[in-house]
Amino acid sequence: MSVLWIKTFHIVFIASWFAGLFYLPRIFVNLAQQTDPAVQQVLLGMGRRLYRFTTILAIPAVLLGFWLYVQYGIGRGPGSGWMHAKLALVVLALGYHHSCGVLLRKFEQGTNRRSHVFYRWFNEIPVLMLVAITALVVIKPF
Numbered sequence: 001m002s003v004l005w006i007k008t009f010h011i012v013f014i015a016s017w018f019a020g021l022f023y024l025p026r027i028f029v030n031l032a033q034q035t036d037p038a039v040q041q042v043l044l045g046m047g048r049r050l051y052r053f054t055t056i057l058a059i060p061a062v063l064l065g066f067w068l069y070v071q072y073g074i075g076r077g078p079g080s081g082w083m084h085a086k087l088a089l090v091v092l093a094l095g096y097h098h099s100c101g102v103l104l105r106k107f108e109q110g111t112n113r114r115s116h117v118f119y120r121w122f123n124e125i126p127v128l129m130l131v132a133i134t135a136l137v138v139i140k141p142f
Contacts, residue, residue: 028104
């Protein structure tokens, strides 16, 4: 498979994964505000399906990126400090993804203690990570 096809699918899976990371905390905002048990169950179902789907998307996104690094040497060698910074942010994005799963379980167990305001701020984190990762890949500042 051509390196360009691998890059294409890597970008598509990353974009799809991040779309889920953008939307899942919005479900948390609604869950934190909702008092109707029937509506909470609908939102929890949406959250579970979205979390499962974003997990499925994250796996090929990371594997394709790893393939580009190992097989084609993208981001290796002198002048590739940007790749180390990008990989650190990818690890943070994976941690954010995991924390979404932890928060979802708290909602499922009825133990959430955070307000909708927290989740509105929490929702901004993946946007900042995606901007930083994209800038590092495109600009390659170091």
